[in-house]
Amino acid sequence: MIFHVDGNSFYASCERLFRPDLYSKPVAVLSNNDGVIVALDQECKNLGFKRGDVYFKVRKDIEEKGVTVCSSNYTLYADISARLNSLYNQFCPEVEIYSIDESFLFLPDWHNTDYSEIAWNLRETAGREIGVPVAVGIAPTKTLAKLCNKLAKKYGGVCDWGKIDRDETLKNYPVGDVWGIGYAKTGFLKKHGINTAYDLKKYPLDKAKKNLSIVGVRTVQELNGIAAIDQVHREKRDLIICSRSFSGGVYHLDELVSSLTEYTQEAVKRLRDDGLACSFITIFLMTNPYDQGDQYSNQATTQFPKPTAYLPDILIMALSLLRQIFRHGYKYRKVMILLSGMEDGNNRQYDLFEDTTEKEKRERLMQCYDLLNNKYGRGTIRMGAAGMANGQGNAGIVPWKMKRDFLSPSYTTRLEDVPKVL
DNA sequence: TCTGGGGTCCTAGGACCC
DNA sequence: TCTGGGGTCCTAGGACCC
Numbered sequence: 001m002i003f004h005v006d007g008n009s010f011y012a013s014c015e016r017l018f019r020p021d022l023y024s025k026p027v028a029v030l031s032n033n034d035g036v037i038v039a040l041d042q043e044c045k046n047l048g049f050k051r052g053d054v055y056f057k058v059r060k061d062i063e064e065k066g067v068t069v070c071s072s073n074y075t076l077y078a079d080i081s082a083r084l085n086s087l088y089n090q091f092c093p094e095v096e097i098y099s100i101d102e103s104f105l106f107l108p109d110w111h112n113t114d115y116s117e118i119a120w121n122l123r124e125t126a127g128r129e130i131g132v133p134v135a136v137g138i139a140p141t142k143t144l145a146k147l148c149n150k151l152a153k154k155y156g157g158v159c160d161w162g163k164i165d166r167d168e169t170l171k172n173y174p175v176g177d178v179w180g181i182g183y184a185k186t187g188f189l190k191k192h193g194i195n196t197a198y199d200l201k202k203y204p205l206d207k208a209k210k211n212l213s214i215v216g217v218r219t220v221q222e223l224n225g226i227a228a229i230d231q232v233h234r235e236k237r238d239l240i241i242c243s244r245s246f247s248g249g250v251y252h253l254d255e256l257v258s259s260l261t262e263y264t265q266e267a268v269k270r271l272r273d274d275g276l277a278c279s280f281i282t283i284f285l286m287t288n289p290y291d292q293g294d295q296y297s298n299q300a301t302t303q304f305p306k307p308t309a310y311l312p313d314i315l316i317m318a319l320s321l322l323r324q325i326f327r328h329g330y331k332y333r334k335v336m337i338l339l340s341g342m343e344d345g346n347n348r349q350y351d352l353f354e355d356t357t358e359k360e361k362r363e364r365l366m367q368c369y370d371l372l373n374n375k376y377g378r379g380t381i382r383m384g385a386a387g388m389a390n391g392q393g394n395a396g397i398v399p400w401k402m403k404r405d406f407l408s409p410s411y412t413t414r415l416e417d418v419p420k421v422l
Numbered sequence: 423t424c425t426g427g428g429g430t431c432c433t434a435g436g437a438c439c440c
Numbered sequence: 441t442c443t444g445g446g447g448t449c450c451t452a453g454g455a456c457c458c
Contacts, residue, residue, distance in 0.1 A: 031427075034424080056425080100458075245425085289425095290425060
């Protein structure tokens with residue numbers, strides 16, 4: 001049996017965790033750069049706000065209605081997420097972490113078991129021990145478990161596929177809300193008279209294969225109670241992306257160099273934290289498509305002679321690719337680094353002609369770098385170009401720096417931010 | 423002033439091979 | 441001038457997800 005568990009309005013719940021004054025008050029969490037609303041609690045939804053609302057457009061409304069706004073604090077959310085997952089593990093050894101706030105639990109098929117009782121217990125424990133409300137959907141397939149999870153929010157927290165009127169439920173469930181049916185597929189299906197999850201369940205498999213590809217076939221099977229989407233055991237990730245929109249327009253190469261250096265450091269940190277080395281690097285550079293002015297976007301990719309996790313080499317390559325694609329005279333909005341072709345970083349193929357002394361020196365340098373940054377905080381030591389061209393004389397505003405005007409403290413991961421009991 | 427960021431999976435089509 | 445059949449591998453781009 002599969003449980004799909006997720007945190008209700010997860011980011012907003014995390015923000016409320018250490019702010020009892022926000023309990024049952026409307027809270028909205030903004031994306032990086034304070035651009036759009038990415039999470040909001042029920043109270044905020046009731047006021048008519050939606051995920052994806054552009055902050056600067058709804059700001060006045062938000063202020064008038066007394067909504068508390070938070071910049072996203074991923075360090076906090078990741079920590080709460082880890083706590084939830086370790087709790088799930090106490091209930092079930094097989095947990096697939098699907099996203100920061102969603103997990104699938106694969107429970108053995110016991111006979112005569114009331115799974116919803118287990119689910120209520122899980123929900124109650126999460127609320128008591130972690131302080132975050134979760135909802136649980138119970139079904140024989142992932143797609144149905146996700147569907148039940150959505151219903152669970154109406155049923156007070158738990159929904160068991162075995163205990164509801166299934167056909168009736170599917171007939172009232174819009175096809176576009178089914179997991180795996182996005183914008184494009186919804187458009188196609190509606191044109192062909194498939195409007196509900198029930199219609200999709202009855203859609204012939206050969207048509208599904210032809211029109212919705214193998215992905216759609218799996219969805220149809222799952223709606224019919226046949227598990228077709230496997231549990232994912234991912235050993236390593238495929239790629240690392242690090243990109244950010246600038247809060248202001250950026251025109252100069254040195255500012256791009258500066259920001260790209262920061263993103264490269266962050267990307268390499270993730271690479272090293274996961275014990276990986278990368279074979280390819282891609283740099284993207286683009287203007288703002290919403291702008292009226294001239295648009296430019298370009299990318300460049302190169303392969304390293306062998307997989308690497310050595311920051312200086314990766315940074316030199318990143319900056320050289322940036323210089324290749326940079327053109328004067330544009331108002332840039334975003335620069336992005338993408339690392340791919342992952343290999344195991346600790347167990348790389350040795351080069352017959354490799355200078356092992358040099359290799360050891362590099363390894364020691366990087367170990368030292370990691371150590372300092374892990375111990376004293378990110379950015380304690382960094383590469384030369386990072387954070388330099390920072391727009392001095394500009395009232396301290398760095399045009400490429402991310403906006404996070406409403407950031408909450410790192411309650412659980414920074415000693416000085418831990419709440420005090422007085 | 424101001425419109426997120428980070429991922430995975432699948433498919434089509436080209437290059438190349440025998 | 442005619443111009444097979446079967447296959448693999450790689451990549452770009454689309455679709456979808458949270």
